[in-house]
Every structure is written in structure tokens, then in C-alpha cells.
Amino acid sequence: MSTRIAIVGGGYVGIDLATAFDDSADVTLIEPRSHFVHTPAMIRAVVDPSLTERALIPYDKLLTHGRVVQARAVGLDAGGVTLEDGTRIEADLIVVGTGSSNASPFKPDGDDIAGLREANRRAYERLKAAKTVGIIGAGAVGTELAGEIAHAMPDKEITLISDEEALFPKKPDGLGKALARKLRKAGVRLILGQKAENLESTRAPFSGELKLSDGSEHRFDLIFPVLGAKPISGLLEALPDTKTARSGRVEVDPWLRPSPALPNVFALGDVAETGDGMTVVGATRQLVWLKATLKQVMAGRAVEDLLQYAPWGSKAPILIPLGPKRGNSFLGLFTVGNFITRMLKGEDLFIKKYQKMMNRI
Ligand SMILES: Cc1cc2nc3c(=O)[nH]c(=O)nc-3n(C[C@H](O)[C@H](O)[C@H](O)COP(=O)(O)OP(=O)(O)OC[C@H]3O[C@@H](n4cnc5c(N)ncnc54)[C@H](O)[C@@H]3O)c2cc1C
Incomplete structure (x- = not known):
């Protein structure tokens, strides 16, 4: 047996x-859940909701001999x-x-795939209508989100806020510095070393006033909490x-x-x-x-x-596209720029790989 x-x-x-x-x-x-959620694509889906259907992949064709019990x-x-x-x-x-x-609209609440679709559509509509956008948290999701919005909707005034003094402080210096430079060049304002103190929600986008730890106050038409x-x-x-x-x-x-x-x-x-x-x-x-x-x-x-088991340790790679064309990645020993980040991840966001794995293509 x-x-x-x-x-x-x-x-x-x-x-x-x-x-x-x-x-x-x-x-x-x-x-x-009825669908596998391919998270890397859910960030770009905020500026391009047509991606959502490719990022949410049904389980029905995954296994040939075994079974998926919903x-x-x-x-x-x-x-x-x-x-x-x-x-x-x-x-x-x-x-x-x-x-x-x-947080919404990046992962479902429990098994609510329909709710994720709806949250994605709502975030896109609110983003289109917004002039000023605040992103709270500059981990991979927050940084990529700032890059995606700056690329697809260059008219938005985007502010990326982090309580850390630099982007990706645990990775070699060059990665965070290069990403910060590219974001600033794309018009993104970075506020580093400041904590947002009065978040109305840590789980879903909202609009309003933010108070930071230095006492400054900032109003945004749309705020994305991306705290991990x-x-x-x-x-x-x-x-x-x-x-x-x-x-x-x-x-x-x-x-x-x-x-x-x-x-x-x-x-x-x-x-x-x-x-x-x-x-x-x-x-x-x-x-x-x-x-x-x-x-x-x-x-x-x-x-x-x-x-x-031996974990990655300091060699763990990380790929950070800022939209489909730009970005930087740390590949374990060295940092690379736009071209390699685009080829490895930025262009397709591994969507084909996971569509294939789920036997959809
Ligand atoms: C927006 C976003 C973008 C990201 N991009 C990247 C990236 O580019 N590169 C990268 O390396 N990482 C990325 N990540 C991180 C990555 O998504 C996670 O590390 C990854 O999903 C972890 O995989 P997992 O299988 O452990 O858990 P999950 O992918 O979270 O899957 C867990 C599954 O378990 C199910 N489950 C939960 N409870 C139960 C239960 N009681 N019974 C049965 N099933 C249950 C859930 O429904 C879910 O389907 C990203 C994360 C986010 C939010």
C-alpha cells in the first residue's frame, strides 16, 4: 500500500x-479556498485588475492521482x-x-476568493480616483507597490513610509540604496525612520490623516497598510x-x-x-x-x-521589481539591476510558472 x-x-x-x-x-x-493565490501578481493587480484572474488559479486540475479536498x-x-x-x-x-x-487586497480573508476579487476591484477604483497615496510599510510588498503605482499611474503623488532608517536594512547596502534612488527618480517620496501612529486599519486600504512619530501630520486620499x-x-x-x-x-x-x-x-x-x-x-x-x-x-x-534542514541564512535571494521594467535584486552574492530583475520576475511575475504547475497551460 x-x-x-x-x-x-x-x-x-x-x-x-x-x-x-x-x-x-x-x-x-x-x-x-477554491483558488490558489499567486501573491507576487496581486501587487501589480492593484494597478491592472486584469491580472487578478491569472493570479487566482483553480485547484481542479492540480492532481492526477491524488485529491484536493476543499x-x-x-x-x-x-x-x-x-x-x-x-x-x-x-x-x-x-x-x-x-x-x-x-492585508487586503493582497490575500483573501480566510477562504473568501470572491471577496479578494471585489477588494482588488475596489482598491483599483479608489486608486484611480486618488491624487495622493500613502503606503505604510516598506518591506517587499510596500516597496513593490510604490514602484508599480509610480510606473502605471505616474500622475499620483506617492509617499512610502517606513519605521526603519533604510530600505531592506538586513540585505547588503546596495540593494536598498539602489531601490530608494529609483523610487525617488520615479517621483516617490520616502519617509524613513518614522512610525505611523494612528492607523485606522492595519488590514485594508482607507483614506484620511496620518500622524507620524515625529509629530508630523499627512493627509492621503488613499492609504495602503502593508505591515507584513x-x-x-x-x-x-x-x-x-x-x-x-x-x-x-x-x-x-x-x-x-x-x-x-x-x-x-x-x-x-x-x-x-x-x-x-x-x-x-x-x-x-x-x-x-x-x-x-x-x-x-x-x-x-x-x-x-x-x-x-539548513536555512538560506544571509544568502537568501530577493527580487524587487518596481513595475515591469525597473527594479533591483539580491541574488545571494551580488545585487543586480533593471535588466535581470525584469527577466527573472518583473516582466511576468512567475505567473506562467504557477499556471503551469496548476496544469492550466
Ligand atoms: C502581496 C504579496 C506578494 C508576495 N510576493 C512574494 C515574492 O515575490 N516572492 C516571495 O518569495 N514571496 C512573496 N510573498 C510571500 C509569499 O506569498 C509567502 O511566503 C507564501 O505565500 C508562503 O507560502 P505558504 O505555502 O507557507 O503559505 P500560503 O501561501 O499563505 O498558503 C497557505 C494556505 O493554507 C490554507 N490554510 C490555512 N489554514 C488552513 C486550515 N486550517 N486547513 C486547510 N488549509 C488552510 C490557506 O487557505 C492557504 O491557501 C508575497 C506575499 C504577499 C502578501
Whole structure:
């Protein structure tokens, strides 16, 4: 009998792993949403809503042998996963990739794909009507959003506000400096080292007055709060002896297991404190390791005899397009500019790659 693998969450972790074992194991992917959400494209979708339909990809063609169960998992134990309606999915190996939530209109609220479409359309309409735009948070999403709006709607007055003193302070200096220079050249005003103190919402766009930590006040027709990802950790936190890190991610052992009581349960991606950032880039490295590890486990090896996971560390790449033409990227050893960023990501935003993975093209 082939190994039964239950995968909880059909994000980047879930779809990759499910596809990899579709031919060699009995795979069940548990995911409440009707569509996979390809996040990198959801930023440009704010200025080009026609992208939304290509960024939201149905699960129906993902697997040939295994199955996608459209449901929410509410519990798990060594023998399997329990769904919201009480159904049991029995499994030998369980992988949890419940990911994270983020602000509207970038990720759905729960499984509400129709709501995400509507939020995207509304944000676009409000953006078109706005003259002044504030973006709070200059991580990858905020920085890319400023670049996308500056490229597609050059008449907007855009202000990017961060409580850090520089863009991408944890990466080599050149990356943040080059991006800041390009944004300023495109007319974006950067306010660094200032915290917004009276955000009306941290989860959805709004308009109004912002007070910053230096006491200054700024009025914007539209404000996008982009303050980072929130891990969806409840399922793992309910397992015996798990610990939640300050990041909100659940700690894992060197073989990416969250609970000492459940040696056949693995967790990775945004929900797990793996040592990597909350990125697809991080999840991709973990997936390479996990796929090799599970193959050996399925061949009868003990997990503790296998190689431990080693995170990216300071070599984690990051690609930051500022619209389809410009941008900068750090590729692990060096920083590159417009041309390579455009070829690697800016032009297509990996949409074709994920359409292909979901068997749509
Ligand atoms: C706007 C935006 C742009 C981004 N761009 C990039 C980029 O260009 N490059 C990059 O490397 N990273 C990027 N990221 C980060 C990237 O999206 C995340 O790191 C990635 O989604 C993590 O993958 P995951 O599989 O861990 O979780 P997710 O993609 O969050 O998927 C988790 C899945 O689990 C499901 N789930 C949750 N709870 C349950 C449950 N109880 N039962 C069953 N299923 C459940 C959810 O419905 C969801 O489908 C971006 C993020 C955002 C918000």
C-alpha cells in the first residue's frame, strides 16, 4: 500500500509537495479556498485588475492521482487530520503549510476568493480616483507597490513610509540604496525612520490623516497598510509541546517538526520558524529538503538519521521589481539591476510558472 500523505494548506508549500508525490504516494491536499493565490501578481493587480484572474488559479486540475479536498482542517494527530465537518483524513505522514494572512487586497480573508476579487476591484477604483497615496510599510510588498503605482499611474503623488532608517536594512547596502534612488527618480517620496501612529486599519486600504512619530501630520486620499504577514498557526499551536516564536511562527526541530510528540508531522513555509524569511524563496528551499527527506522516510529510513534542514541564512535571494521594467535584486552574492530583475520576475511575475504547475497551460 502506498504511503498516505495529508497536506494541510494549498499555498506554495502545499501545491509543490502534492504535485511532487502525486505519482508515488496517496496524496490528499486539504485547502478551503477554491483558488490558489499567486501573491507576487496581486501587487501589480492593484494597478491592472486584469491580472487578478491569472493570479487566482483553480485547484481542479492540480492532481492526477491524488485529491484536493476543499475544506478547513480543524485538528490533527499522529493518525491523520480532522476537517471542519468532522470528516477524518487518515495519513501516515502529515505536512502543515497553513501559511499566513496579509492585508487586503493582497490575500483573501480566510477562504473568501470572491471577496479578494471585489477588494482588488475596489482598491483599483479608489486608486484611480486618488491624487495622493500613502503606503505604510516598506518591506517587499510596500516597496513593490510604490514602484508599480509610480510606473502605471505616474500622475499620483506617492509617499512610502517606513519605521526603519533604510530600505531592506538586513540585505547588503546596495540593494536598498539602489531601490530608494529609483523610487525617488520615479517621483516617490520616502519617509524613513518614522512610525505611523494612528492607523485606522492595519488590514485594508482607507483614506484620511496620518500622524507620524515625529509629530508630523499627512493627509492621503488613499492609504495602503502593508505591515507584513501574520502566520496562521492555530492548528499547530494545538499540538502537544509546541512553542510559538516572537514572529508568531511555530518553532520546529532541525527536521522541521513542530511537536516532539508527533514525529510524522512536518511544518514549513510562513507558519513555521524555519530560520528563513516568510517568502516563497524560503519555502522553495525547505521544499527541496522536505521532498528528499520524505522520499527516504518512505523508503524506511528514520528521520533522525537524515540530514537536518539548513536555512538560506544571509544568502537568501530577493527580487524587487518596481513595475515591469525597473527594479533591483539580491541574488545571494551580488545585487543586480533593471535588466535581470525584469527577466527573472518583473516582466511576468512567475505567473506562467504557477499556471503551469496548476496544469492550466
Ligand atoms: C502581496 C504579496 C506578494 C508576495 N510576493 C512574494 C515574492 O515575490 N516572492 C516571495 O518569495 N514571496 C512573496 N510573498 C510571500 C509569499 O506569498 C509567502 O511566503 C507564501 O505565500 C508562503 O507560502 P505558504 O505555502 O507557507 O503559505 P500560503 O501561501 O499563505 O498558503 C497557505 C494556505 O493554507 C490554507 N490554510 C490555512 N489554514 C488552513 C486550515 N486550517 N486547513 C486547510 N488549509 C488552510 C490557506 O487557505 C492557504 O491557501 C508575497 C506575499 C504577499 C502578501
